[in-house]
Amino acid sequence: TDLYAVVGNPIGHSKSPRIHLEFAAETKQDLFYKAILVPLDGFDTEAKRFFKHGGLGMNITVPFKEDAYRFADEYTPRAQRAQAVNTLKRLDDGRLLADNTDGAGLVRDITVNNNIALKDKRILLLGAGGAVRGVLQPLLAEQPNCIVIANRTVNKAEQLAEDFADLGKVSGLGFADVDEPFDVIINATSASLSGELPPLNPSIISPETVCYDMMYGNSATVFNQWATEQGAKLTIDGLGMLVEQAAEAFFLWRGVRPSTAHLMKTLRDERR
Numbered sequence: 190t191d192l193y194a195v196v197g198n199p200i201g202h203s204k205s206p207r208i209h210l211e212f213a214a215e216t217k218q219d220l221f222y223k224a225i226l227v228p229l230d231g232f233d234t235e236a237k238r239f240f241k242h243g244g245l246g247m248n249i250t251v252p253f254k255e256d257a258y259r260f261a262d263e264y265t266p267r268a269q270r271a272q273a274v275n276t277l278k279r280l281d282d283g284r285l286l287a288d289n290t291d292g293a294g295l296v297r298d299i300t301v302n303n304n305i306a307l308k309d310k311r312i313l314l315l316g317a318g319g320a321v322r323g324v325l326q327p328l329l330a331e332q333p334n335c336i337v338i339a340n341r342t343v344n345k346a347e348q349l350a351e352d353f354a355d356l357g358k359v360s361g362l363g364f365a366d367v368d369e370p371f372d373v374i375i376n377a378t379s380a381s382l383s384g385e386l387p388p389l390n391p392s393i394i395s396p397e398t399v400c401y402d403m404m405y406g407n408s409a410t411v412f413n414q415w416a417t418e419q420g421a422k423l424t425i426d427g428l429g430m431l432v433e434q435a436a437e438a439f440f441l442w443r444g445v446r447p448s449t450a451h452l453m454k455t456l457r458d459e460r461r
């Protein structure tokens with residue numbers, strides 16, 4: 190049986206084993222997928238051990254995505270741009286190919302599952318950490334009108350905008366500098382994790398604004414609650430992105446694309 194795993198810290202609540210095992214059942218792939226808790230300084234040790242013992246692919250979650258980037262031998266262009274890696278695949282010659290499927294998962298959830306085109310839209314990204322870096326190239330590939338990155342630490346937003354300027358119209362600002370309405374607003378700050386909300390100007394939301402929180406939980410995220418209160422047209426949480434980034438990794442590993450709609454519905458129903 191082919192072996193796959195997700196590594197992270199913490200890892201206990203990861204839905205990845207469940208998702209990938211359901212994909213495997215659906216596509217009739219003979220594989221096993223487990224979660225591995227790795228000590229904070231232990232990524233390289235675990236990755237060496239895992240691939241030495243025949244592991245074929247690994248998903249990487251917080252806080253090891255930059256470690257995985259360093260550890261890999263070859264990169265997809267989007268992983269190279271992201272400088273963070275959520276998927277490793279062992280190639281036939283034993284070398285490790287690194288990919289980042291987060292952005293593709295986000296874009297697919299927005300454009301396919303929610304049927305929202307990003308072409309020519311004005312997009313606001315909240316945050317300027319690894320989560321934003323990971324999705325910028327796939328978002329820009331949709332040819333939006335512009336992407337504005339707003340962050341608490343303004344120079345991080347400016348730097349990111351500079352790093353991706355060759356791919357489209359991107360700028361970096363502070364939260365206070367953003368007060369025009371946007372078509373799509375994507376929250377990628379880790380503020381949500383602690384139930385906090387960045388100091389956002391309500392005027393960024395119009396009745397046409399779609400809000401997307403990369404986080405998800407058993408109830409609406411603080412950002413999505415706020416967006417609803419401001420009259421946003423639609424709020425979406427990150428469960429769809431989670432399932433789609435997994436499907437994209439599964440495709441890289443196995444060459445077959447699992448269907449996601451049924452699983453997503455099951456996961457949503459279980460939260461109620």
Ligand code: ATR
Pocket residue numbers: 315316317318319320321340341342343345377378379380385386387388
């Ligand atoms: P990730 O990999 O999730 O992106 P990260 O690289 O640590 O994690 O980035 C976290 C992001 O959330 C950053 O943009 C951070 O803002 P700073 O760059 O100013 O640190 C943002 N963030 C975290 N807590 C926040 C808060 N309470 N309010 C606003 N932004 C916050």
